[in-house]
Each structure stands twice: as C-alpha cells, then as structure tokens.
Amino acid sequence: MSKAITYYTVSCLLIVLSMLACNSEVSNSLEAKAVALGKMNEIVVIADDTVWESMVGDTFRYYFESPYPLMPTPEAMFDLRHYSGEEINAEPLRKELRTYAILVDLNDLDSPVTKMARKDMGEEKFTRALKENKPGNSIGKNKWAQGQMLIYLYANGHDSLAELIRASYPAIAKKVHKHDRNQLEAQVYGVPVNHGLSEKIKEDYGMEMKIPVNYKIAKEELDGNFIWLRKDGKKGVMNIVLKKLPYSGKEQFDKDYIKGVKNEFGKSYVTSDTEGSYLRVHEEQVPIYEYTQDINGMYTKELRGVWEMTGDFMGGPFVSYMIHNSANEELLFVDAFVFAPGQAKRNMIQELDFIVKNMKI
Numbered sequence: 207m208s209k210a211i212t213y214y215t216v217s218c219l220l221i222v223l224s225m226l227a228c229n230s231e232v233s234n235s236l237e238a239k240a241v242a243l244g245k246m247n248e249i250v251v252i253a254d255d256t257v258w259e260s261m262v263g264d265t266f267r268y269y270f271e272s273p274y275p276l277m278p279t280p281e282a283m284f285d286l287r288h289y290s291g292e293e294i295n296a297e298p299l300r301k302e303l304r305t306y307a308i309l310v311d312l313n314d315l316d317s318p319v320t321k322m323a324r325k326d327m328g329e330e331k332f333t334r335a336l337k338e339n340k341p342g343n344s345i346g347k348n349k350w351a352q353g354q355m356l357i358y359l360y361a362n363g364h365d366s367l368a369e370l371i372r373a374s375y376p377a378i379a380k381k382v383h384k385h386d387r388n389q390l391e392a393q394v395y396g397v398p399v400n401h402g403l404s405e406k407i408k409e410d411y412g413m414e415m416k417i418p419v420n421y422k423i424a425k426e427e428l429d430g431n432f433i434w435l436r437k438d439g440k441k442g443v444m445n446i447v448l449k450k451l452p453y454s455g456k457e458q459f460d461k462d463y464i465k466g467v468k469n470e471f472g473k474s475y476v477t478s479d480t481e482g483s484y485l486r487v488h489e490e491q492v493p494i495y496e497y498t499q500d501i502n503g504m505y506t507k508e509l510r511g512v513w514e515m516t517g518d519f520m521g522g523p524f525v526s527y528m529i530h531n532s533a534n535e536e537l538l539f540v541d542a543f544v545f546a547p548g549q550a551k552r553n554m555i556q557e558l559d560f561i562v563k564n565m566k567i
Contacts, residue, residue, distance in 0.1 A: 242353040244304035246386045246393065246553065251288045253309035254317050257364065258288050262309060265368040269375040274552045275495050276510050278521050281552045284382065291318025301350035304389075305382055310360035311367060312336050323358055335360055341370035345381070355385045394418060394557050403435070411448055411538065412531070415565040421446070425475050434475060442522075442546020444554055446561065447471055451537040453530060458537060459507040461496055464528050465489075467539050472513070480518040488514035488521060502567045505530045513543055522546060523555050531567055538567070 244250075249270060257263065271282040294300050295318075310323040312335060324332045326346060335342055341361035348354050357378055361367040400419040407415050410430035417435065424445070426433040437444040449467065457463060465487050472485030487494070494511040507528045514521040524543035531538055542558035544551050 239348065240302050240351045242304040242351040243299075243302050245285065246389045246556075247283070247382075248285045248287070248303075248305060249382060250300075250303050250306045251286055251309065252291065252294050252306055252319055252322075253288065254311070254314070254319050255290050256314075257309050257311055257319075257367070258290075260364050262311075262364050262367045262371065263288075265371045266307070266309070269371065270379070276492060276512055277523050277551055278492075278512050281550055283379065291322060303351075304354060305385060306354065306356045307378070308356060308358045309367060309371075310358060311364065312360055312362045323360060326356075327358065327360075336362070341366050343370065343374055343378075355381070357381065390556060390560055393553070394560050407433070407448065411450060412534075413538065413565050413567045415561065417446075417561070432471075434471075441549045442544055442551070442554060444558055445541075445543050445545075446558060447539070447541040447543075449539040449541075451539060453535045453537050459505075459528055459530075461494060461509060464507060464509050464526055464539070465494070467528075468513075468524070468526055468541055471541065476515075478515045478518045478520055480515070483515045483517040485513055485515055487524075488512045499527070499563075501527065501529055501563060502565065504532070504567055520545065520547070523551055525555060525559060525562075527562060529567070 251258065251263075251266065253263065267286065270284045270286060273280045274283045289300055308319065308323060310320050311317065312320065312332075314320055326349065327335070327344065331344075339362045341359075343360070344358045346354075346356035346358065349356055359367065359370055359374065361370050395416065395418060398419045400417045400421060403417045403421065403423070404415060407413060407417065410433070418437070420439075421435045421437045421444075424434040424436040431450045433448050435446045435448075449471070451458070451467070469486045476485035477483055489511065492512045494509055497508040497510070499506040499508045509526045511524060512521055513524045522544045524541060526542075527538075527540040529538040529540065540562050542555070542562055544554045544558070546554060
C-alpha cells in the first residue's frame with residue numbers, strides 16, 4: 207500500500223512539474239515584446255564594417271542622407287546610425303529601435319549579418335537568392351520589438367548591393383515615411399484638437415482641418431477670406447495661412463501667380479524689427495520646387511522653397527498649395543512656413559504638411 211502511495215505521489219509530482227515546465231515555455235513564448243523606440247526619420251543600418259566602409263555604405267549614405275527639400279541650410283532626408291552584427295548583439299537596447307535596413311552580402315557566408323539574414327529569411331529563400339545571383343529585398347516586422355520594420359537588402363557582392371540600393375531608394379523611402387506616419391500623427395496631435403478653431407475653419411473655408419490646441423489666430427480678415435494661424439514653440443514658430451480666392455483661369459496655378467499670393471501676404475502682415483522689412487519668397491540662390499498634387503480629390507499645385515525677410519537675416523522653409531474647389535469655382539490658398547533660427551526644421555515642416563494634406567474639403 208505504501209509503495210502504491212509512493213508511486214502515486216511521485217507520478218503526480220512529475221505531472222505537476224511537467225505542467226509547470228510547459229506553462230513556463232508557453233509563458234515565455236507569449237511574453238509581450240517591448241514597444242520599439244526611436245525617432246521619426248531615423249534608420250538603423252545593420253551591416254558588416256567591410257560593407258559599410260565600402261561603396262555600399264557610400265551609396266546608402268548618398269541617397270538616404272540626401273538633402274530634404276527645401277531648407278535654408280541642408281538637412282538630411284533621414285538620420286542614419288550604423289551597427290555591425292556584433293554591435294547590434296552587444297547591447298539589447300539596440301534591438302528595440304523602430305526602423306532597420308539590413309545590408310547583406312550573400313557572398314560572405316561567415317558574416318554575422320549574413321547569418322542573421324539567412325535565419326530570418328529561411329533556408330529555402332536564402333539558398334534560392336544565393337543560387338540565382340539576383341539582388342532582392344524583403345520586409346520584416348517586429349523581430350525584436352513591437353512596431354519594428356526591417357528592410358533586408360541582399361545581393362551577391364558589393365557592386366550588386368550598391369546598385370540595389372540605388373534602384374530601391376524611392377520605394378524604401380516611401381515605406382519608411384509610411385511607417386513613421388503614426389509617430390508623426392502622435393507628434394502633431396499629442397495635444398487636444400482646438401475644436402472651436404477647427405469649426406471656424408470649417409464654416410468659413412468649407413474644409414475640415416484638425417487644428418491642434420496650441421495654434422492661435424495671429425491675424426484674420428472679418429469677411430472670412432483670410433486667416434493666419436501660428437504655433438509659438440520653444441524651438442520655433444510654425445504657421446498656417448488660409449486664403450480664399452475666386453477662380454478665374456488656369457494661370458492661377460502658375461508658379462509666379464502662387465508666389466505673388468504668398469508675397470502679398472508677407473508684405474501686408476509679416477515684418478521684423480528692421481524698418482521696412484517684410485516676408486517674401488527667396489529665389490536668388492535657392493530654387494523653387496513645383497509639384498502637382500491631389501488633395502482630397504482636388505487638383506492642387508504645390509510649391510516648396512525658402513522665404514526671407516528683406517533687409518534682415520531671417521528665413522526658413524515654406525510649402526504653398528493652391529487648391530481648386532471646382533464645386534464652387536473657388537481657390538483655396540494654403541501656406542505653411544517655419545521660423546526656427548538655429549534649429550532643425552525638417553520635422554516641423556513635416557508636421558505642417560501632415561495637417562494640411564489630411565484636411566477634407
């Protein structure tokens with residue numbers, strides 16, 4: 207009887223221990239990953255030092271650190287940081303960032319980066335890529351943390367990898383900006399929406415624009431045809447100007463006409479401490495970029511450039527939109543500009559761009 211009890215007790219103990227072990231494994235496998243950290247417009251490059259210091263790294267930097275259009279002083283399109291395979295494994299926090307580009311030379315099978323990519327891609331896909339000698343790329347999600355995007359760029363040899371980077375840059379840049387969208391929205395609307403001001407814009411201009419509560423009215427015309435909103439922050443001043451115009455013809459989408467509307471606003475309302483100074487488009491040494499856009503189904507002409515104060519050392523980036531509201535044969539001029547001396551302005555102009563391009567007419 208005692209032996210039976212002993213066997214029964216041992217059996218129960220083994221079952222309990224087995225269940226605890228299984229539960230531990232399940233718990234570990236279901237353990238929530240950390241939320242990825244990192245700034246908007248930042249790409250962490252994982253590549254062997256020999257790859258990063260070669261023409262591959264030069265090509266990657268050439269495209270991804272190209273100037274953001276347009277700034278008074280050059281600012282890179284993306285902020286880059288590089289880690290080798292050993293460095294990424296040496297510090298756990300380096301695996302909790304948001305956006306990675308992994309540069310893989312398939313010819314170097316002993317490389318830690320290649321080994322990592324081989325494991326992530328799977329043996330079949332990796333072997334096929336190696337045998338076909340054809341450059342390629344793939345996207346991974348949430349490898350080490352939630353909210354991560356990993357872009358794998360792989361090719362046989364440095365020449366092929368550099369060419370792949372050149373050809374893939376536009377698509378990759380678009381993916382990174384899309385990946386950053388939630389963070390950009392959180393950055394813009396990290397404060398409540400000014401419902402009163404947003405409702406005023408809707409009533410006077412026929413457009414739904416979510417205006418953050420930290421924007422105030424700097425100037426407006428009582429007829430409801432012009433309003434200037436501004437946000438005074440610690441690093442600079444961000445501005446949005448709205449103006450309604452009657453539509454008379456296609457020439458109102460010409461660069462000179464749009465530039466004239468902006469200059470008229472600047473001369474009328476924006477001055478500095480220097481007597482006689484006013485805001486105008488600067489175009490002597492800086493070009494003006496011109497694009498055709500579709501905002502909420504409306505034909506839109508977009509200008510990007512740099513503004514300056516005449517007779518003063520002040521300036522900054524701007525983006526202007528001339529939007530055709532064909533329903534009532536009206537034009538809506540929207541101008542966004544930044545004044546932030548000594549500060550990086552790329553993220554500020556992106557915030558303004560986000561507010562404008564997400565409006566509904």
